[in-house]
Amino acid sequence: MKKIIVASNNEHKIKEIKEILSRFPFEVLSLKEANINIDVEETGSTFMDNAVIKASEIYKIADRNMVLADDSGLVVEVLNGAPGVFSARFAGEHGNTKANNDKLLYLLIGEKEERRKAKFICAMVLIVDEDTMVKVQGEVEGIITAEFSGEEGFGYDPLFFVKEFNKTFAQMTTDEKNSISHRGRALEKLKNELEKLI
Amino acid sequence: MKKIIVASNNEHKIKEIKEILSRFPFEVLSLKEANINIDVEETGSTFMDNAVIKASEIYKIADRNMVLADDSGLVVEVLNGAPGVFSARFAGEHGNTKANNDKLLYLLIGEKEERRKAKFICAMVLIVDEDTMVKVQGEVEGIITAEFSGEEGFGYDPLFFVKEFNKTFAQMTTDEKNSISHRGRALEKLKNELEKLI
Numbered sequence: 001m002k003k004i005i006v007a008s009n010n011e012h013k014i015k016e017i018k019e020i021l022s023r024f025p026f027e028v029l030s031l032k033e034a035n036i037n038i039d040v041e042e043t044g045s046t047f048m049d050n051a052v053i054k055a056s057e058i059y060k061i062a063d064r065n066m067v068l069a070d071d072s073g074l075v076v077e078v079l080n081g082a083p084g085v086f087s088a089r090f091a092g093e094h095g096n097t098k099a100n101n102d103k104l105l106y107l108l109i110g111e112k113e114e115r116r117k118a119k120f121i122c123a124m125v126l127i128v129d130e131d132t133m134v135k136v137q138g139e140v141e142g143i144i145t146a147e148f149s150g151e152e153g154f155g156y157d158p159l160f161f162v163k164e165f166n167k168t169f170a171q172m173t174t175d176e177k178n179s180i181s182h183r184g185r186a187l188e189k190l191k192n193e194l195e196k197l198i
Numbered sequence: 199m200k201k202i203i204v205a206s207n208n209e210h211k212i213k214e215i216k217e218i219l220s221r222f223p224f225e226v227l228s229l230k231e232a233n234i235n236i237d238v239e240e241t242g243s244t245f246m247d248n249a250v251i252k253a254s255e256i257y258k259i260a261d262r263n264m265v266l267a268d269d270s271g272l273v274v275e276v277l278n279g280a281p282g283v284f285s286a287r288f289a290g291e292h293g294n295t296k297a298n299n300d301k302l303l304y305l306l307i308g309e310k311e312e313r314r315k316a317k318f319i320c321a322m323v324l325i326v327d328e329d330t331m332v333k334v335q336g337e338v339e340g341i342i343t344a345e346f347s348g349e350e351g352f353g354y355d356p357l358f359f360v361k362e363f364n365k366t367f368a369q370m371t372t373d374e375k376n377s378i379s380h381r382g383r384a385l386e387k388l389k390n391e392l393e394k395l396i
Contacts, residue, residue: 045284046277079244080319081279086243121278 003027004126005034007058007069012154013183017068020178020187024194026066036061042085047071047123048135050085055125055133064129068190072122072182074156076144078115079107087155101148101159108144116144120160120169122182124190134193138185142169153177199225202324203232205256205267210352211381215266218376218385222392224264234259240283245269245321246333248283253323253331262327266388270320270380272354274342276313277305285353299346299357306342314342318358318367320380322388332391336383340367351375 004026006017014030021028031038040057044050048071055069073087083090083104091099108116119139126134140162148158150170157169162180169177178184202224204215212228219226229236238255242248246269253267271285281288281302289297306314317337324332338360346356348368355367360378367375376382 043290045282045288046280075278079279080273080317081277081282082244084243084279084282090243092241119278 001025001027003029003065005029005062005065005067007031007054007067016178016183020184044085047073047085047121051123051125055127059127067127070122070124070183074118074120076118097155101156104144104159113143118142118144120182122186124186126190128197134190136186136189136193138182138189140180140182140185199223201225201227201263203227203256203260203263203265205229205252205265214376214381218382242283245271245283245319249321249323253325257325265325268320268322268381268384272316273319274316295353299354302342302357311341316340316342318380320384322384324388326395332388334384334387334391336380336387338378338380338383
């Protein structure tokens with residue numbers, strides 16, 4: 001069975017990707033499972049830039065297996081796209097979810113719903129071989145709430161409210177979230193592209 | 199006469215700021231003219247973050263003079279706010295205007311006018327003394343053209359078309375540009391704030 005190495009060490013991300021690709025005839029491996037230990041600096045100015053950088057760096061040492069990399073983040077319209085590619089380090093320190101969420105709430109104090117519109121975006125790159133790179137992007141629209149709700153998910157999920165479900169991402173089950181999430185939608189697009197290739 | 203040290207080594211910026219503040223009873227000095235040689239890393243995730251970082255670092259060594267810092271950039275709606283705080287290094291290398299403009303054009307190939315909307319944004323911070331920091335933000339809306347027009351200005355100016363003037367920023371005289379530019383508008387707001395303080 002062909003292997004896809006997922007270029008991430010984020011357990012939540014890998015779990016989501018494995019679940020969504022589980023119906024596919026590929027063995028999905030995390031970096032750890034592929035015995036790859038690499039720290040790629042995300043120096044790009046767009047999500048797609050970063051996904052391409054990550055996939056390319058890892059493909060170099062991936063023993064001709066396929067490599068799937070994504071870069072995701074939150075984009076808030078009235079903040080001119082922030083936190084954007086800085087989503088994981090919005091408050092300065094990488095991965096400090098509490099500080100990132102607090103900064104977001106602070107910047108939106110007093111704003112009405114109309115001005116709390118946001119999008120989660122996921123740029124995804126699959127390197128199939130040296131000549132084939134598939135790029136897709138998934139998005140989901142939401143509203144940044146003024147209070148935290150829910151315990152599931154990670155990152156900005158407790159503040160990201162989706163009208164369709166009347167829930168934040170953190171209040172959804174994994175299945176609910178996968179069905180509409182930016183990563184879910186990017187993976188759906190990727191599946192369509194893969195079916196054309198196979 | 200009180201001194202304002204402008205936290206920049208960009209000659210174009212300093213010229214614009216001096217011209218707009220010339221009617222004010224302050225001596226406006228560039229970093230060079232103030233004999234300050236410092237390189238502040240712009241690590242913020244928003245324009246305002248960066249302006250505050252710059253102003254604060256320079257104020258520490260500014261001998262109790264006022265410090266004015268700004269951070270500006272281009273925000274393109276369909277690119278989720280990119281190039282944003284990466285405006286000067288969108289194509290990787292800092293200050294490579296040609297590469298930055300080419301990347302912007304490339305990302306918008308085939309897009310209709312409706313999807314070429316952009317904003318120039320200028321976040322500006324004046325540190326008056328240890329207890330007083332004034333923050334303002336100016337914006338101007340435009341359309342990213344598919345071809346370069348004009349020789350004035352700098353950066354993305356030849357691609358930034360303003361309907362009101364039927365010209366790109368690079369086709370405007372300095373006075374025309376100052377009258378509507380993001381930096382001009384931020385400075386107008388700053389003037390209003392200064393008048394309250396004096």
